[in-house]
Amino acid sequence: MSRLGWLRFGVLAGSIGALEILCRSGAIKRLVMIPPSEMALELWKILLSGKANHDMVQTFTCVAAALALAVLAGFFIGLALHALPRLRAAVNPLLGSWYAVPFFVFYPLLVAVFGLTMLPVIVIAFLFAVVTMVINTLNGLDRVPRVLDKVARAHRMGPFATLLRLKLPAAAPNLFTGVKLAVAYSFIGVIASEFILASSGLGYAIAYAYNNFDNRTMYALMLFVLGFVTTINMLLYMWEGRMMRRRQGR
Amino acid sequence: MDEVHAELSGVTRVYPAHAGQPEVHALGPVDLQLRRGEFFSVVGPSGCGKSTLLELLAGLALPTSGRIGFEGREVRGEVPDGVGVVFQEDASFPWLTVWDNVAFGLRVAEARTAEMQQRVADAIAFMGLKDFSKAYPAQLSGGMRQRVCIARTLVQRPRLILLDEPFGSLDAQTRLLMGDELLRLWRETGATVLLITHALDEAAMLSDRVGALSARPGRFIDMIDTNWPRERDSRIAADAAFGAITARLWTSLRGESLKALGRSMAALA
Numbered sequence: 001m002s003r004l005g006w007l008r009f010g011v012l013a014g015s016i017g018a019l020e021i022l023c024r025s026g027a028i029k030r031l032v033m034i035p036p037s038e039m040a041l042e043l044w045k046i047l048l049s050g051k052a053n054h055d056m057v058q059t060f061t062c063v064a065a066a067l068a069l070a071v072l073a074g075f076f077i078g079l080a081l082h083a084l085p086r087l088r089a090a091v092n093p094l095l096g097s098w099y100a101v102p103f104f105v106f107y108p109l110l111v112a113v114f115g116l117t118m119l120p121v122i123v124i125a126f127l128f129a130v131v132t133m134v135i136n137t138l139n140g141l142d143r144v145p146r147v148l149d150k151v152a153r154a155h156r157m158g159p160f161a162t163l164l165r166l167k168l169p170a171a172a173p174n175l176f177t178g179v180k181l182a183v184a185y186s187f188i189g190v191i192a193s194e195f196i197l198a199s200s201g202l203g204y205a206i207a208y209a210y211n212n213f214d215n216r217t218m219y220a221l222m223l224f225v226l227g228f229v230t231t232i233n234m235l236l237y238m239w240e241g242r243m244m245r246r247r248q249g250r
Numbered sequence: 251m252d253e254v255h256a257e258l259s260g261v262t263r264v265y266p267a268h269a270g271q272p273e274v275h276a277l278g279p280v281d282l283q284l285r286r287g288e289f290f291s292v293v294g295p296s297g298c299g300k301s302t303l304l305e306l307l308a309g310l311a312l313p314t315s316g317r318i319g320f321e322g323r324e325v326r327g328e329v330p331d332g333v334g335v336v337f338q339e340d341a342s343f344p345w346l347t348v349w350d351n352v353a354f355g356l357r358v359a360e361a362r363t364a365e366m367q368q369r370v371a372d373a374i375a376f377m378g379l380k381d382f383s384k385a386y387p388a389q390l391s392g393g394m395r396q397r398v399c400i401a402r403t404l405v406q407r408p409r410l411i412l413l414d415e416p417f418g419s420l421d422a423q424t425r426l427l428m429g430d431e432l433l434r435l436w437r438e439t440g441a442t443v444l445l446i447t448h449a450l451d452e453a454a455m456l457s458d459r460v461g462a463l464s465a466r467p468g469r470f471i472d473m474i475d476t477n478w479p480r481e482r483d484s485r486i487a488a489d490a491a492f493g494a495i496t497a498r499l500w501t502s503l504r505g506e507s508l509k510a511l512g513r514s515m516a517a518l519a
Binding site for chain 2: 145147148150151153154155156157161165166169170172243246247248
């Protein structure tokens with residue numbers, strides 16, 4: 001691990017240690033928060049008992065579905081908008097103001113249309129994630145050097161081969177950023193939707209524990225969600241770092 | 251040596267008015283016959299249509315009028331088989347190693363693996379990149395990245411190599427050395443070479459013939475046979491004839507460059 005890596009680890013370990021001391025000394029009341037060690041112990045018990053398995057499977061299924069749809073749809077919408085500049089100019093204001101729309105107001109409508117199933121949750125998470133993928137696809141394609149078009153023609157490549165062999169690899173760093181953000185937005189969309197109106201899922205389980213003053217379960221599940229999302233993000237950052245190191249000659 | 255390999259007859263290129271900008275007559279009419287196996291350079295003031303001429307000959311652009319031919323066939327908006335192009339910009343692919351960059355065109359053409367490996371290895375060795383075949387372009391200098399691009403063109407064994415100011419972004423000493431590399435490539439492959447350059451000394455040193463274009467719309471105003479021996483390198487710059495050729499090119503182009511400069515200044519005013 002690099003020095004910076006050790007420093008980061010030190011800051012994280014120090015923060016957790018400080019929180020542990022504050023909780024155990026009573027500076028933070030147990031009604032507010034339990035010590036991190038107890039969160040971890042409780043999470044271990046939950047994982048061993050399997051009592052949250054159904055919620056976990058549902059949440060991860062929803063995230064995977066929303067993410068896959070957002071990445072695919074976002075990518076193809078981005079491609080289409082890049083190929084059709086007039087359409088792009090027309091929808092630009094919508095893309096620019098997309099995240100000003102509070103999607104959760106549509107939840108009742110979505111429940112009315114799809115019922116109290118996983119679908120409304122997936123649709124909201126999809127709406128959260130799709131536009132970041134569209135924007136990053138457009139950014140990536142905009143940054144493809146124009147000389148690559150000439151290179152493609154000099155190699156007598158058709159539009160599909162040009163896209164597959166040159167434009168997409170050239171745009172890969174931006175596409176990857178789009179996927180990375182789509183992962184984060186999918187998790188936020190799913191967990192938040194489950195909080196509001198769902199009958200199962202990790203978001204629902206956390207809200208249920210909160211409503212019943214079950215701090216141990218609530219914090220254990222929160223720790224699980226945070227740990228899982230952080231691990232996924234770390235893996236994505238490591239992958240991105242490897243890709244960028246090659247491209248930047250580091 | 252005198253067989254016509256590629257030619258432009260009465261070629262013009264006019265860019266139509268677009269987005270409030272007036273029509274631009276960029277080139278022509280120009281007539282040019284490239285002899286098989288010769289090294290021909292085009293010089294001219296900025297914006298005179300040098301790159302347009304290359305793009306037309308490569309089939310990357312369509313002429314407004316006139317005819318372009320390569321090996322007896324008309325070139326019309328498609329790069330013909332046997333023509334390789336090297337661009338001024340860094341066109342190496344940062345996501346591929348040097349080896350994969352050079353192999354790119356053969357993979358696109360679905361060449362047989364054994365043949366591809368041999369040709370790529372030959373091209374990499376020829377361009378002096380053997381020790382860097384596993385490196386990524388970002389790990390190389392600008393000159394070496396341009397060598398990768400030349401190797402990528404070379405591996406396809408083009409009979410006509412078109413180079414659009416390939417050393418424009420390199421320092422003076424690297425340019426001289428790259429010029430020597432280019433001469434060696436030209437001699438050993440037997441290809442016809444058309445070099446677009448703004449450097450009069452580079453054109454005078456490398457070429458069998460040099461064509462000087464006028465300010466826009468570019469027309470050939472001078473054509474110089476250098477009469478250099480085929481075995482030559484950058485040391486030819488010490489020859490008295492080199493100074494004479496460069497001086498003649500500057501005499502032809504000085505007025506045209508002033509015209510082009512005046513036009514740029516007027517556009518800025």
